[in-house]
Amino acid sequence: MFRDETTGKQLNEPEIIRKAQHGDKDAFCHLVLAYRVAVINIVYRMCANVQVSEDAAQIAFLRVWQHLAEYRHQTSFRAWLFRIAINAALDILRREKPVIALDQIEVSTGNSVDDDVVIKQQQEMIEKAMMKLPEASRIVLVLREFQQLSYQEIADALEIPIGTVMSRLNYARKNLLHALQPLQEEI
Amino acid sequence: MKEHFEHWMDAYLDGELTDIQIIKYENHLNECEPCQQEYERQLMLKQSLLKVRPIQGTKNADQFLSEIRLQMRASQPKKIGIQRIIWYLVPSALILFFGAMQTYAWVTSLIELIPGANRIIVDSLPFLSNPIEINPWLSTVVQTGLLWNGLNWLLDWNIFTQIFFIFSASILYFVWMALWITNHTTKSNLVEF
Numbered sequence: 001m002f003r004d005e006t007t008g009k010q011l012n013e014p015e016i017i018r019k020a021q022h023g024d025k026d027a028f029c030h031l032v033l034a035y036r037v038a039v040i041n042i043v044y045r046m047c048a049n050v051q052v053s054e055d056a057a058q059i060a061f062l063r064v065w066q067h068l069a070e071y072r073h074q075t076s077f078r079a080w081l082f083r084i085a086i087n088a089a090l091d092i093l094r095r096e097k098p099v100i101a102l103d104q105i106e107v108s109t110g111n112s113v114d115d116d117v118v119i120k121q122q123q124e125m126i127e128k129a130m131m132k133l134p135e136a137s138r139i140v141l142v143l144r145e146f147q148q149l150s151y152q153e154i155a156d157a158l159e160i161p162i163g164t165v166m167s168r169l170n171y172a173r174k175n176l177l178h179a180l181q182p183l184q185e186e187i
Numbered sequence: 188m189k190e191h192f193e194h195w196m197d198a199y200l201d202g203e204l205t206d207i208q209i210i211k212y213e214n215h216l217n218e219c220e221p222c223q224q225e226y227e228r229q230l231m232l233k234q235s236l237l238k239v240r241p242i243q244g245t246k247n248a249d250q251f252l253s254e255i256r257l258q259m260r261a262s263q264p265k266k267i268g269i270q271r272i273i274w275y276l277v278p279s280a281l282i283l284f285f286g287a288m289q290t291y292a293w294v295t296s297l298i299e300l301i302p303g304a305n306r307i308i309v310d311s312l313p314f315l316s317n318p319i320e321i322n323p324w325l326s327t328v329v330q331t332g333l334l335w336n337g338l339n340w341l342l343d344w345n346i347f348t349q350i351f352f353i354f355s356a357s358i359l360y361f362v363w364m365a366l367w368i369t370n371h372t373t374k375s376n377l378v379e380f
Contacts, residue, residue: 025259029252036251041241054244054251061255066262123238130239144201145236151203170197177232 017077021068028068032061035081038147042082043089045142048131056092060085079153086139086157129179137172140165196222200229277363281356288352292345 011019011027013034019027039060044053063084071080130138143149143157154165195212198204204212216222244251298304 025256028259029256032252032255033248036248037241037243040244044242050242050245053242054246057244058251058255058258062258062262065255065259119238122235123240126235126239145233146239146241151198151201166194166197169201170194173197173229173232177228180232180235 013077014073017068017071017073020065021071028065031064035078038078039081039085041146042085042139042142045130045138045146046086046089046135047093048127052092053089056089057085059092060088063088075156076149076153078147078149079156082143082147082149083157083159126176126180129176132179133172133175137168137175140168141172141176144169196225196229200226200233274367278360281360285352285356289349292349 013031016027016030020031036057039057040050040053043056043060044050047053047056060081064081067084071077130141133141139158140154143154144151149157151162151165155162158165195204195208199209199212216226246254
């Protein structure tokens, strides 16, 4: 939890954002740490490249720093931040066009190398199936399933109507279910 | 509502339905076997997706942050954008303009009540009167210009121009506020389908 240096009071997220908007770099760094993994993962699901994801995440956070004054507190900060991250990722992907090698998707199980070979295989299968989804549907699925954004927040982040969010999510899930049928039969 | 409430499945799983919609959907789910099967499959998919763990990146948090800090020194945050100022500037300018014109109307109508006051003011303001006296054509040009631009009503600020101005300014103001509201608030909740 971030504390105000002058009052020693613990601040909640809107207060931290306000401090950052007034140029407090420590408050902003707190936001960076809070959202670092989320932003890296969103970009990673778009390009399947850790290096590119980290670069895009850093660019996104710098853009957020530069444009923080434009953020309006009526909207979700997560949605606003993720929109900038997605745009930064798209810019980098357009410039660099990394080749998505499905065979080289990096998987982290959180366990030791020898453990859970089956889990790792399943995870690989899921990730590969996700990478085969169209980008527009995949990003909606990622924001919903991995970042737990509401439909409204996804709509705000991607600047699309809620109806489109729902249809893309439905399409992504149907395709994923079809692709993961062998895995589901195993379970 | 569509048969099998197909599109409600996702919203139900994602907690996006209203209380009434949840009751409706659960009633349907209890009676509909194909939907129950689909629901089971969707639940399993959600469980499968939970197995995908987030990547942590190659840099640790401190390194990631220190690189951002370095670049932050070179790039200062932008101050409140001109776009945000314009949102407040337009309605303020409308109100100020109306106030200025109204004051002008009151002052001129008061002056007209005093016999001979017009001549005294014109004589005491050489900067205003001289250009027109020296160049008599100037008055005609200015008036023609205003007439041509449709702004001649500004010189004759009476009750009709006031009503007209208030009416048009109100429309402009409400359109502006509607734009402001749509731009500054989140959109409505889940749409019915």
